[in-house]
Amino acid sequence: MEKDIKDQILKLKKEKNAIILAHYYQIPEIQDIADAVGDSYYLSEIARDCKESVIVFCGVKFMAESAKILSPEKTVLFPVLDAGCPMADMANTADLIKLKNQHPKALTVCYINSSTEVKALCDVCVTSSSALKIMKKVDNQEIIFLPDRNLGGYIAEQFPDKKFILWEGFCPTHEKIEKESILKLKNSLEDVKILVHPECNKEIRNIADYIGSTSGIIKHATESTNKNYIIVTEEGVLYELKKSNPNKNFHVIDSGMICNNMKKTTLEDVYGSLLNMQNEIILDEDTRIKAHRALMNMHEMAR
Structure with missing residues (x-):
């Protein structure tokens, strides 16, 4: 069938x-x-x-x-x-407009995990794989970042000279992970590396051997000589990891990381x-045109 x-x-x-x-x-x-x-x-x-x-x-x-x-x-x-996307739903235009008015000199940066209406109010979009490259090209000292406080916090750590105003959004799938679960799994394995998505909170990022996007995690695991990995992101990535690396072992915590959507x-x-x-x-055409600018800025600045 x-x-x-x-x-x-x-x-x-x-x-x-x-x-x-x-x-x-x-x-x-x-x-x-x-x-x-x-x-x-x-x-x-x-x-x-x-x-x-x-x-x-x-x-x-x-x-x-x-x-x-x-x-x-x-x-x-x-x-x-x-x-x-529950994270995207955590950002709304009314509150974003208020925040922008409170910080008129700030560059407004949104994670691609956001609605068209939110993108239309932003200067540039980023993804977890392009964010650091894009931020290196930003001159503004003040950055509004939404909706993910975890990715925003990770970016802010790389640019301590800038002031980041972080939206209080998050990915429920990544946010629920507990450090103890990862360490318990790590202690049961030999010579294992922990690969973490930046949508995880700081406590999880602090125990990572590698922090990166979904594609970054796949690339790192493929190019690394290690055999054993704990994967801390949505479990769908395991399909590509195992297909590309049949001789390596990929582990996830017992409670799992599943995005039902x-x-x-x-x-x-x-x-x-x-x-x-x-x-x-x-899409509403006026809104699409405004959102298009933020997405095109992403592609141009990520080159």
């Missing part, structure tokens, strides 16, 4: 001139049918530059919206409309979306 629906999706993809993009946190079946699998930054590049006229985005909503912001002429389909998309959802061209992302 799974092979049948995969074949039907591939057939529809050709008929509709579509490309399927999937985040590393998607279920393995979705990653297998995708034309490109990656982190938010990589996927936003692919969405911007692809020749196909239809993009099927398998991730969470801000990712599909970002694809539409960058490519308004393309049809962007989002198979599961309620696959949202990232796991909502099924092959049936992708098939239905393509078949009926349903769940199209539609």
Whole structure:
């Protein structure tokens, strides 16, 4: 049955001139049918530059919206409309406008994990893989960073000469992890390295051997000579890690790290979306244009 629906999706993809993009946190079946699998930054590049006229985005909503912001002429389909991002939902425009008014000289920087409306009020977007490179090119001494206080705190540590005003948002999947769980696992293993996403809080980052984006974690584990790793980010990344490194061992804490929204998309959802061209992302054009500036600044400054 799974092979049948995969074949039907591939057939529809050709008929509709579509490309399927999937985040590393998607279920393995979705990653297998995708034309490109990656982190938010990589996927936003692919969405911007692809020749196909239809993009099927398998991730969470801000990712599909970002694809539409960058490519308004393309049809962007989002198979599961309620696959949202709790962190993105923690930022709102009314409070951001107030904060900007309180700090008129600040550069407003938003994590790509934010709504189109929030991006429209920001000067530049960043991803976890591009943030440090972008911030090195910023002259402003005062930075408003939202919505993730953990990623913002990690960036602030690298730029002690700047003043960061951090929004009190967070990723529930990364925030709930306890240091004791990681150390307990570490003590049960030999010669193991801890690889941590910067969406984790400072207590977790402090015990990491490596801190980086999803793609950064994959690259580090692939290039390192170590055999054993504890992976502290959403477990979907294990599929690519194990596929790329069959001779290495990847461990996660017992309680796991699962983003339920990232796991909502099924092959049936992708098939239905393509078949009926349903769940199209539609954005207000004035808001899209304003948000486009922040995303394009991200791509230009990350070069």
